[in-house]
Amino acid sequence: MDFRLTPRFGYICFFTLFFTVTEIMAGDEIWIHTNPLAVAFGDSLVVNCSTTCAAKAIIMEGIKSTHSKYGDQWKTISSSSIQSWSIVVSCFVRCSSEDGNTKKKMVAVFNRELKITSPPEALEVNKTYSLECIGPRVYPNNKLILTWLRGSEIVQRVSTGETGSPDEDKRLWNVFNFTASGSDDGQEYTCLAEVDLGSNTTKPITNSSVTLQTYYKPRNTILLANNETISESPIHFSNGDNIILICDSQGNPQPTLKWDYPKKCSNIVINPPGVLHISDTTTENNGIYKCTASNELGADEKKVDIRVKDKTAIKAAVSVSVVAAFVLTTGVIIYYLKQNAQKTGEYKLRNAKPNNNPQIPNEDQNQ
Template sequence: MMHLLSLLFSALLCQASSAEKSIIGLYGGTVEIPCTFEANKIKDVTLTKWKYENVDLLVKSKDKETVILATDEYKDRISLAANLSLLLTGAKLTDQHTFTCQALITTNFGPNIKDFSHALIVHKAPEAPFITEKAAELEIGKLTKLGKCIAKNANPPAKIVWLRNNKALTNEENRTVIMVNQTSGSLDTESTLLYSARKEDTGAQFSCRAEHSLASGLVSPPETFVINYSTEKLVLEVISNSPPVEGNDVTLKCVADGNPRPTSFNFHIKGNVTKVENSDNYTIANISRKDSGEYKCSLIDHPSIEAAKNITVQYLDVKLNLDKTVIRHAGNSLNLSVSIDSSDTATVSWTKGGVKINKEPEIAKLAYSDAGLYELEVTMGPLSRKASFRLTVEGAPVIRKLDDQNDKDGHRKVLICEAEGSPKPAVSWNINGTLIDEKSFDNGTIKHKISVMPSANLSVACTVSNSFGIDTRVITVSSLFEDVKVDKRDSSDDDDKTKLVVGVVIGLLVAALVIGMAYWMYMKKSKQGSWKTGEKENGSSEEEKKLEEKMEENSQKADV
């Protein structure tokens, strides 16, 4: 039945046809190719057929399923819409054909065939452009083919723009020539750039951009080219970690602006020419102040092309008029001078014993405290020089302080003898004691401490001596026991003294009574004797003598 309809369809085909129209689809998308009917006429279509050129794609009878006739790549990509349009998925550039819709219309007036044709055009953005046939090198002033830029598979074809450092190039007489090769019907665009390089093109980046209505930002990877040109200028550089310093190595480098750069040079060193091959530098070892002056380098093949540089060698010399070890007598002067020879102004600083001092140590009258290590530092830029001397001040010892004090417990006396002198004085005492401290000998000063327990008031002498002399000083030290009596006096001592006074008074009264009794007895006997007859006068004298002896004896007992 379908075959008969097809034959009838073919027989009637010549009765009606329509003019060919164009339709645009996007690459990769779904394209709808219309079978142009008025909406109210679709119900009268009894048979629809789609084809391209002479290849049948599909056919559909009214109220029947669509039959796919295509056996090529289209069989899985085509379908029929409700309005009888042909739907083509995944549009490709190879799909650009003329597609025809044939419709059999049956009315009361009989069968009629309509034919609608559409030329499909698929638009596609170009692939990213790239540069090929790149030049190995460019020569200044010579028009040379730099490369060819290709933008492939674009419909319509892309436009190519050449770029230098991302700026568009245009045709410029004797400098830039852009030639575009666009073959009719081709989907690829080619553009060739002829370019006359300049010195400033060294390191420049060249690229090309594809411009298209369906894409933007399509630029090839940048390319750099070797630019060859002759050397026109030299620069002489001085390579050093710091300004050239006496005793260091200094390297001279000759830098040329040519490409390829020269590899051999002449170096002019203090009037002598030294040829250096396969290198652009020359090293002056252990440079000295006499090497200051002008230096040059030049091309071997073109000696007139040269560069010059003045070099000033930095130097710093410091000298003291004193030896490392200086010995002076106390009271004498210290005459110091510093000699500085430098290429620039230098800064001077002094320290004594590691502590900074504000001025140069020039002393008119030396004291023991002036002894110590003096260090000088002179700086000038990166240079630094140091010098030092150790001053020893000698002389006879002198005791500056002699003192005593109680220890913290009050059980001992601490004697302190402090003296100056150099060499270190020996310290001795005229009393036995225990050494509790001896300060280290520093700047001619010594301090000596002993502890003692004096039982009575003492005169203590401290003696210091060295090879230059001797000194002695005496101090009175009070007894610890006397201090204790005074400090520990209490009310019991006062009671004992009161009792002693009362006893003495009573004893004196008893003695007076005895003497009075004795005197009374003596007088009584004297009177009785005078009454006796024949008694001698001298008898009374002996009794008086005995009485005196007795009184003396009693008196002694009373004293006791």
């Protein structure tokens, strides 16, 4: 029997063996894990390299190791203080074959030096200002993300596509331009620095905040009468009532409050500013009372019409109303009797008697 291989069959065997070996080698995977995923300059770093094969050798490079541990399929090295801005960890693994495989991983290095430049102490509404944020040093440069937040809302985020050089301290800037509004008074803006870890994951490394103060003219001025908000005008009081009018307004700088009223009376006192007292009111206190809130940016005002009624006049009006009602009732009764008498041919006025209860008279009353 001839066991010689034909050339075609020999090629087939060769390529089958080649791809089989390649598949086995490719199956021996290597993983590199670091803790932390991004390291601050001067902090410690732990690097672990592991593989799926029973390795004959695992060689790690890239950091100055102070401690190391190893097993059949892994090795761990650590550095107590990272003193380089360029960290590229390599792991060489040799399994059963003579040749080995190498895997590399870059670790981002950063510091926490972040600086923000805030606008003036107080902003004027409707004017444009800038908030500047200079980020920390990060290498590679494209791993840094700088974000401005208004409260918890993201208003501007920047990054760079350049890797940069580990020997160059090149900082990222984020300049946010905005127009000041009244709602910015007391509003906190924060610049947040993060390191991009990949796979849509970031690591916050530092932040800094500034709280804004805005100047705006008086607004939302309100009036209260005896601790109740005035929603309509005029408002009515009785003679002898005590009235406390309170004026309040929002503004920065704090508005000055001024009262104007129709007549200077001895029973009107303003103390403290914005609070007007009217004691034992009379009709002389009737009129328009105006509160003006003002600062250097403008003014706002509110008015209320005060009406005081004299109790004596009220009593007289009630008496007149009662008499009028009595006369009207009597007239209606007489008119009814007259109409009824004309129908029967008899009418005797002397038999008509006033009836305080306006109801239809009975037959006895018509006879």
